[in-house]
Amino acid sequence: MARLSGRMKTALWGLVGLNVALITWVVGISPWLQESARSTLGQGDYRLQATDGTDFTQASLVGGPTAVFFGFTHCPDVCPTTLGDISVWQEDIEGSENLDVYFITVDPERDTVDILTDYVGWVPGVAGVSGSREEVDKMLESFGVFAKKVPTEGEDYTMNHSASVLLFDNDGQFFETIRYQEDHDVAVAKLKMLVGL
Amino acid sequence: MSKSRSGANHILRCAVTIFAVAIAAPLGAESMDHKAMAGGIMIENAFSRETLPNQPVAGAFMTVTNTNDAGDMLIGGTSTVAGRVEIHEMAMQGDVMKMRALADGLKVQAGETVELKPGGYHVMMFDLNHALKEGETIEITLKFAKAGDVTVPVVVHGKTAQSSHGAHKH
Ligand SMILES: [Cu+2]
Numbered sequence: 001m002a003r004l005s006g007r008m009k010t011a012l013w014g015l016v017g018l019n020v021a022l023i024t025w026v027v028g029i030s031p032w033l034q035e036s037a038r039s040t041l042g043q044g045d046y047r048l049q050a051t052d053g054t055d056f057t058q059a060s061l062v063g064g065p066t067a068v069f070f071g072f073t074h075c076p077d078v079c080p081t082t083l084g085d086i087s088v089w090q091e092d093i094e095g096s097e098n099l100d101v102y103f104i105t106v107d108p109e110r111d112t113v114d115i116l117t118d119y120v121g122w123v124p125g126v127a128g129v130s131g132s133r134e135e136v137d138k139m140l141e142s143f144g145v146f147a148k149k150v151p152t153e154g155e156d157y158t159m160n161h162s163a164s165v166l167l168f169d170n171d172g173q174f175f176e177t178i179r180y181q182e183d184h185d186v187a188v189a190k191l192k193m194l195v196g197l
Numbered sequence: 198m199s200k201s202r203s204g205a206n207h208i209l210r211c212a213v214t215i216f217a218v219a220i221a222a223p224l225g226a227e228s229m230d231h232k233a234m235a236g237g238i239m240i241e242n243a244f245s246r247e248t249l250p251n252q253p254v255a256g257a258f259m260t261v262t263n264t265n266d267a268g269d270m271l272i273g274g275t276s277t278v279a280g281r282v283e284i285h286e287m288a289m290q291g292d293v294m295k296m297r298a299l300a301d302g303l304k305v306q307a308g309e310t311v312e313l314k315p316g317g318y319h320v321m322m323f324d325l326n327h328a329l330k331e332g333e334t335i336e337i338t339l340k341f342a343k344a345g346d347v348t349v350p351v352v353v354h355g356k357t358a359q360s361s362h363g364a365h366k367h
Contacts, residue, residue, distance in 0.1 A: 118250035
């Protein structure tokens with residue numbers, strides 16, 4: 001009994017330590033990192049077209065919480081599951097109707113705005129984005145996103161690309177990343193923080 | 198035209214399901230887990246996912262066991278629902294998703310089980326001739342260098358399924 005409470009004490013002090021570390025990170029280090037290295041993320045003079053009829057520019061990131069991710073419709077795994085995950089996250093977040101989500105194609109040659117309309121249309125709040133190759137490349141550079149064509153059999157090709165979801169706050173400032181296959185609770189916690197800002 | 202086509206599809210789906218049950222039953226399979234076996238190659242828990250509108254490709258996932266005394270190679274395949282089938286590997290490098298066709302195929306050593314799963318090896322189907330719907334069963338014929346053709350019933354799960362048991366639960 002005495003030994004057990006000793007262990008519990010150690011565990012409690014451990015928790016206190018973790019909390020201090022977490023608060024230091026959230027209040028001190030993380031914002032400093034974002035301020036110093038990431039504040040220009042998403043900024044650029046790209047102009048693309050969204051399936052909701054608007055132009056997608058750096059101004060689209062301002063005025064509310066925004067999530068953007070990158071992919072293509074000829075994608076077997078990451079892109080459809082991320083879109084599916086977003087539809088699941090939305091159910092767990094109060095105020096998710098205020099969150100603007102953009103699925104931006106890295107393959108504008110095949111993914112026209114028309115094709116993207118149905119691809120994303122089944123998830124509320126999600127708009128597809130496409131445009132000319134040149135504007136898409138400008139956009140990719142602005143977001144620091146990697147995308148590259150990989151030939152397959154015949155004349156066909158697939159795309160290697162960044163699979164993370166990037167979150168931006170009301171001012172269009174980069175806020176957080178949700179990694180591919182991030183734990184559901186962690187992803188929801190990040191989105192709740194973003195929407196509650 | 199489309200009516201008779203979907204009727205044919207339905208009959209095909211039923212036939213595939215009956216075929217799967219017929220070959221799974223003697224193997225003592227669990228009720229839902231489909232198995233296929235030919236030439237000493239056993240395929241289990243094959244599944245794919247419901248496709249999104251305008252998604253012309255899909256991955257199929259399964260475990261492949263080589264019960265033979267010699268190694269074999271999964272070199273390709275065909276499907277009744279796809280124009281082309283390739284054996285692929287997906288891998289995350291940092292936050293970048295990379296996918297490539299395995300030009301030489303996927304090696305399955307004697308007695309070994311190789312898992313094809315989301316985020317890793319998969320059977321890649323191109324030019325789907327219809328959108329895959331949750332609950333349907335499609336058919337893929339895998340081609341092995343030594344064992345030859347193995348026809349596998351593949352169950353279509355929900356959009357975010359991570360295993361043959363369906364969607365990941367939270
Ligand atoms: Cu693939």
